[in-house]
Amino acid sequence: MRACVKTDMKKVELLDIPIPEPGPRDIVVKMSLSAICGTDMHFLDEFPSELLAGPYPNSAIPQGMLMGHEAIGIVHAVGEDVTRFQPGDRVIASCFTACGRCPECLRGEPAICTGDGTLLFGCQAEYYRVGHADLSAAKVPEGVTDEVAVLATDILSTGLGAVERAGASIGDSVAVFAQGPVGLCATAGARARGCGLLIAVDTIPERLEMSRRFGANVVINAAEKDAVAEIMALTEGRGVAVAIEAVGTQKTFESCTQVVRRGGTVSSVGLYGLTTELSMATLSPTFLHRNIVTTLAPSGTLRMEALLNLLNHGSLDLGALFTHRVRLEEVAPAYDLFRNREGGVLKIAVTP
Ligand SMILES: [Zn+2]
Numbered sequence: 001m002r003a004c005v006k007t008d009m010k011k012v013e014l015l016d017i018p019i020p021e022p023g024p025r026d027i028v029v030k031m032s033l034s035a036i037c038g039t040d041m042h043f044l045d046e047f048p049s050e051l052l053a054g055p056y057p058n059s060a061i062p063q064g065m066l067m068g069h070e071a072i073g074i075v076h077a078v079g080e081d082v083t084r085f086q087p088g089d090r091v092i093a094s095c096f097t098a099c100g101r102c103p104e105c106l107r108g109e110p111a112i113c114t115g116d117g118t119l120l121f122g123c124q125a126e127y128y129r130v131g132h133a134d135l136s137a138a139k140v141p142e143g144v145t146d147e148v149a150v151l152a153t154d155i156l157s158t159g160l161g162a163v164e165r166a167g168a169s170i171g172d173s174v175a176v177f178a179q180g181p182v183g184l185c186a187t188a189g190a191r192a193r194g195c196g197l198l199i200a201v202d203t204i205p206e207r208l209e210m211s212r213r214f215g216a217n218v219v220i221n222a223a224e225k226d227a228v229a230e231i232m233a234l235t236e237g238r239g240v241a242v243a244i245e246a247v248g249t250q251k252t253f254e255s256c257t258q259v260v261r262r263g264g265t266v267s268s269v270g271l272y273g274l275t276t277e278l279s280m281a282t283l284s285p286t287f288l289h290r291n292i293v294t295t296l297a298p299s300g301t302l303r304m305e306a307l308l309n310l311l312n313h314g315s316l317d318l319g320a321l322f323t324h325r326v327r328l329e330e331v332a333p334a335y336d337l338f339r340n341r342e343g344g345v346l347k348i349a350v351t352p
């Protein structure tokens, strides 16, 4: 089969490798659609070369790192201990597959599994393997399209998770810093959750335009205006109840700490990549009596089923996130386009 493989720093190639075999608790899925994610770029551009084939077991092929963790497809083969899936089922899997047995999983938090849970790798291929399938995959209802369903595997779960973890309530004012795919899902999620004044911040006009479409009342282009001053003015100097950091930079994190009101919450879901330290001002009026929470993608079968239910019956319309569609053969140039944020790119769908 053909698979997108990281063979060097900043370089992916389409290679012929064997179709994966399922372990006892695994399923192997024939990919219908996969997506390129900001996290893929961190792995491609920043993850040290000496770790190309690991440390994650699903990625261990000698040629390099199997790319891709967001996909939907049809079950091709099932391991002997799998009980919930059969060949032919249309499924998604959360981008993190948890063990189900460690203390964190038993507490109901599969996203922070400390057992042999692992990130999913290798979805940008004709076939991919999903570990611990009974705990991480979910059947997709007919009413949800491939492009929409695949968002649940990572970015929708992450963006919505930012809103949920902040405990945003009906009528709360919310500011979302960065309107990439995760930030846009946070914006749409805050709107779906019944928040009040919703402010979106970015520097790319196309992304801000999309923020409005996804429910933002006010958009601020941080390349033209001081976003912190604007948000404080919009909230009569009090700040917002929830400030969401959705890209992973010092600047956006710090801005979040400066616009959140007393008793409010900074909810950070950006991946900070090579940024090894974050700082924030500790002088009043920021810092004191603020909460800071950080989350990666909430994961697991129940989470996938809940999000699919929301996509099937709720009011979220996220189809516009896919701005580009390519075939698997064109995946390498698609990575370059995604890295350079060209052509208003948000999400790229990759099909076999
Ligand atoms: Zn992702």
Ligand SMILES: [Zn+2]
Pocket: 098, 099, 100, 101, 102, 103, 104, 105, 106, 110, 112, 113, 114, 115, 116, 117
């Ligand atoms: Zn676990």
